[in-house]
Amino acid sequence: MESSLRYGGDSKSLRIHAKEMYPIATDSNTLLQLHGELDTRLGAPTYLSAMIRHFYPDRESQGxxxxxxxxxxxxxxxxxxxxxxxxxxxxxxxxxxxxxxxxxxxxxxxxxxxxxxx
CATH class of the missing domain: 2.60.40 (Immunoglobulin-like)
Structure with missing residues (x-):
């Protein structure tokens, strides 16, 4: 699990961030991703998501x-x-x-x- 404490200039509050990916098929390119963030100033989640992701070969250029x-x-x-x-x-x-x-x-x-x- 990826977890971190984050503070950004745009939010002005400390956030607890966590993300985990689980393979859901024998194909390693399909994953269940759980991702969330808790804002300590509000005491509530500011971001929650659960999604199934399939990664295709990258066709976009990056550099x-x-x-x-x-x-x-x-x-x-x-x-x-x-x-x-x-x-x-x-x-x-x-x-x-x-x-x-x-x-x-x-x-x-x-x-x-x-x-x-x-």
Whole structure:
């Protein structure tokens, strides 16, 4: 299960996020996806979904140029990763700073978020 604590500039509240995918057929391309988010300010779910997804071979073009710099043992038991990239199709620059479980993401459109992976 993917789970994380998230805070974004657009919401101004801490959210608990969880997502899990289960194969539902012998075909590994068909999955049941459960996805939800709880807003701690409201004390209520802000997003719930259950869907069956089938993944077809990707026909859309995507591309990005990225530079990564990883510093292992920056401090004792602490790794840092810096990522700077450019999404070619949407023409959006972005960057990421990741320290063990904490991640800060931002892009050229002014969107940003902070994430803690559980």
């Amino acid at each position: 990005a140029a990225e530079l990564n710099w990883i510093i292992f043992n920056f401090k004792k038991d602490q790794d840092l990763r810096f990522k700077v990239g450019y999404e070619v199709v949407d023409k959006i620059p972005y960057f990421q700073i990741k320290e063990n479980n904490w991640t800060f993401n931002a892009d050229g459109k002014g969107k940003w978020n902070v994430r803690y992976d559980l």
